[in-house]
Amino acid sequence: MASYNYMMSADEVAQELNCSKSHAYKLVKAMNKELSAQGYITMAGRIPKAFWAKKMYGYEIAGN
Template identity: 80%
Template sequence: MANYQYMMSADDVAKELDCSKSYAYKLVKAMNKELAEQGYITMAGRIPRAYWAKKMFGYELAAN
């Protein structure tokens, strides 16, 4: 099985955007709030990689 990480940490977000960790935590917190409002269970400091792709780049990741 491939080494695929389903969840992204705030550190991953910071690396992806080349921004500070504090800004990445703000983004993750805002996205988690949106997910919670939709009825999803969230984890502090982490977001689903598929949700990240949809929100930031406008596309959905294909399931392999």
């Protein structure tokens, strides 16, 4: 079975934005808070890549 990593870590966020890891963790925490308020289950230090794309770039990733 093929595995697809649909979650993005704070380290990957830091690389994507070329920022410090502490700032990336703050961004991930804020996005997780938003997801939690919408009723989603969240993981500390990780966010769904689809949510990242929607928040940062304004588009949605199509699911398979």
